[in-house]
Amino acid sequence: MEYEANKKLIGIIGGMGPMAGVNLSEMIINETIAIKDQDHLPQVLLSVPQNIADRTEFILGSVSENPAHAIFSMLKKLGLLGVTVAGIACNSAHAPAIFNVVIDELNKSKMKLKLLNMIEEVAKVIKLEFNGVNRLGVLATTGTVKAGQYQLLEDYGLKVVYPTEAVQKKIHQAIYHPDYGIKSVTGSISFKSRQQLENATRSLIYEKVEVIVLGCTELSLAYKTNNFGGVPLIDSNRVLARALIRAIDPSKLKPWRQK
Numbered sequence: 001m002e003y004e005a006n007k008k009l010i011g012i013i014g015g016m017g018p019m020a021g022v023n024l025s026e027m028i029i030n031e032t033i034a035i036k037d038q039d040h041l042p043q044v045l046l047s048v049p050q051n052i053a054d055r056t057e058f059i060l061g062s063v064s065e066n067p068a069h070a071i072f073s074m075l076k077k078l079g080l081l082g083v084t085v086a087g088i089a090c091n092s093a094h095a096p097a098i099f100n101v102v103i104d105e106l107n108k109s110k111m112k113l114k115l116l117n118m119i120e121e122v123a124k125v126i127k128l129e130f131n132g133v134n135r136l137g138v139l140a141t142t143g144t145v146k147a148g149q150y151q152l153l154e155d156y157g158l159k160v161v162y163p164t165e166a167v168q169k170k171i172h173q174a175i176y177h178p179d180y181g182i183k184s185v186t187g188s189i190s191f192k193s194r195q196q197l198e199n200a201t202r203s204l205i206y207e208k209v210e211v212i213v214l215g216c217t218e219l220s221l222a223y224k225t226n227n228f229g230g231v232p233l234i235d236s237n238r239v240l241a242r243a244l245i246r247a248i249d250p251s252k253l254k255p256w257r258q259k
Contacts, residue, residue, distance in 0.1 A: 008248045011083030013074050014047035016090035017183050020217035021047045024089040027241035032252050046074050055092035056143025068101035079111045085247040087116045087240045089217050094119050095147035119149050121243040129256050137161045137204035140215030142172045167203050170196040182218045189222045201228050
């Protein structure tokens with residue numbers, strides 16, 4: 001059944017990992033001005049994790065299957081439901097080798113669906129809300145770091161600072177480790193993952209960064225505050241949630257500094 005043609009519907013491509021998509025859906029609700037159920041914006045979350053190859057493994061050359069094709073297939077399904085604007089709840093999926101393929105397929109299809117670019121939306125927030133910041137730290141998967149997609153922020157006059165290779169390995173383990181990683185321990189963050197992420201965050205603060213981007217949507221599950229050690233955190237999942245709301249109805253969007 002198609003959604004009413006005269007309504008605007010938000011679509012979420014989830015499953016990368018599954019809780020990141022759920023978290024994005026929840027953030028859309030939390031960032032919306034509403035006093036009753038009917039004030040909230042309609043949204044559809046499509047999570048089919050078994051169909052989407054791991055983004056970091058593709059970026060690093062461990063697998064040959066480009067996740068872009070599965071992502072586009074999901075976008076087509078959302079389009080049939082009447083979705084007019086969509087977002088992908090995964091930073092690594094925005095690597096040019098993946099995201100650009102999705103955009104090309106979307107343009108060829110002539111679907112009336114706008115796909116937001118999470119990295120570009122983060123850049124806009126920094127320009128609007130953190131004017132004057134010069135040094136920006138990024139916490140992300142190794143795939144996102146290797147793809148260099150956050151280098152886009154240097155076009156805004158920012159110095160992008162990544163953790164050292166040794167620290168980056170610990171960040172990646174905190175997300176991917178089969179015993180204690182965020183992807184493996186559903187419903188909570190293990191002590192070891194939290195410890196490794198906190199140490200990584202401190203290492204960036206030691207490098208004199210003025211703001212830190214949580215450049216992996218699953219890090220949104222680990223950090224429940226907007227700052228760490230007095231340094232502001234920019235949650236990429238929150239940024240995408242707010243951009244999706246703005247695309248549908250700007251009057252529904254809460255102020256950025258609401259907490």
